[in-house]
Every structure is written in structure tokens, then in C-alpha cells.
Amino acid sequence: MCDNMIQLNNKCEMCMDCPLGKTRTNLVFGVGKPNADIMFIGEGPGEQEDLKGEPFVGKAGILLDKLLNCVHFDRHKNIYIANIVKCRPPHNRDPLDDEQQACMHWLEDQINIVSPKIIVCLGRIAAQKLIDKDIRITKDHGKIYNINGVAMMPVLHPAALLRNENLLPGTFEDFLKLRELYDEMGLAK
Numbered sequence: 639m640c641d642n643m644i645q646l647n648n649k650c651e652m653c654m655d656c657p658l659g660k661t662r663t664n665l666v667f668g669v670g671k672p673n674a675d676i677m678f679i680g681e682g683p684g685e686q687e688d689l690k691g692e693p694f695v696g697k698a699g700i701l702l703d704k705l706l707n708c709v710h711f712d713r714h715k716n717i718y719i720a721n722i723v724k725c726r727p728p729h730n731r732d733p734l735d736d737e738q739q740a741c742m743h744w745l746e747d748q749i750n751i752v753s754p755k756i757i758v759c760l761g762r763i764a765a766q767k768l769i770d771k772d773i774r775i776t777k778d779h780g781k782i783y784n785i786n787g788v789a790m791m792p793v794l795h796p797a798a799l800l801r802n803e804n805l806l807p808g809t810f811e812d813f814l815k816l817r818e819l820y821d822e823m824g825l826a827k
């Protein structure tokens with residue numbers, strides 16, 4: 639991690655700005671290349687993530703890694719992954735609006751440091767928070783939105799794919815489209 643991201647992570651470790659701070663085992667700050675051209679953002683940590691302190695490391699994370707690897711992305715080499723909230727909501731419930739709001743400034747600082755050209759929103763909550771509150775993820779996944787010069791794409795959350803494997807082919811198409819966009823933008827180095 640670059641110095642700025644390490645400093646931000648260290649500051650975030652002390653955060654108790656919302657009630658989720660009291661029940662976390664570990665802060666789940668983010669993982670990956672801190673100056674990646676592409677950033678993946680989910681909603682919040684689950685049980686395995688809370689235990690390990692890293693985003694997307696449970697079954698959904700393994701599936702995400704497989705999808706990423708299929709299109710030659712790797713969480714340790716060319717992407718950065720983070721969540722809207724950095725502490726696990728109890729029983730994996732959706733993060734509340736107040737919790738999302740309290741935590742957003744950490745994500746905004748991460749986005750400023752990474753300065754990505756493409757942001758992929760993993761699931762409805764991240765897509766509605768970062769792209770458009772009216773997004774319907776089942777209909778709008780795979781579309782590309784230009785927001786302040788950043789290409790943003792909503793995709794289905796990998797946990798949804800685990801619940802319904804019929805959704806996998808469509809998501810694979812989205813990842814292929816993403817790779818195409820990445821290459822077209824000249825970001826492959």
C-alpha cells in the first residue's frame with residue numbers, strides 16, 4: 639500500500655463514528671493496488687471478512703476472485719476492492735442509511751487516493767449509493783454510467799450469484815464487457 643493509504647487505514651482503525659464500530663472483530667478497510675485504474679466497491683463486510691479483516695474472502699469472495707481472474711484481474715495486482723461500510727453489520731443485514739452516511743468519507747478518501755478510471759459497484763446498495771438511487775440492479779447491471787469523468791458499472795453482488803446460479807452467465811458477460819472497456823481505455827499495462 640502507498641503511504642497515504644496506510645495512513646488512512648491507520649486512522650480508520652480507530653473509527654467509532656457509528657454503532658458498527660462496537661461490534662466489529664476487525665476493521666475491513668480495503669485490499670489491492672492503491673493506484674489501480676479500476677476499483678470494486680461492495681456494501682459491507684460479512685462474517686468471514688470481519689474475522690479476517692479483508693473484503694470478499696468468504697464464498698462470495700471466492701466467486702468474485704474467479705470472475706476477476708477469468709478476465710485477467712487480480713486483487714493483488716491490478717485492482718482495488720473496498721466497501722461502503724468498513725465494519726460488519728450484525729447478522730449480515732444491509733448497512734443502514736445512517737451507517738453508510740457515517741462511513742462514506744472513508745470511501746471518498748480511498749477513491750481520491752486510488753483515483754480510478756473505472757468503478758464497479760458490486761450489488762444494489764453500492765450501485766444506488768454511488769451511481770443513482772433509482773438503479774434496479776437486475777435490470778441495469780452491466781450498463782456504463784459516466785459520472786464526473788469516471789466510468790461506473792453496476793454488477794450483481796456475488797452473494798446473489800451464489801443464491802441463484804442462473805444469474806452467472808449474465809454477470810460473466812458484464813465482466814467481459816468490463817475487460818473490453820478497460821482495454822479500450824488503454825488501461826492494460
Ligand code: SF4
Nearest residue numbers: 653655656659725741
Ligand atoms: S462502519 Fe465506518 S463509520 Fe462505522 S465505525 Fe466502522 S469505520 Fe467507523
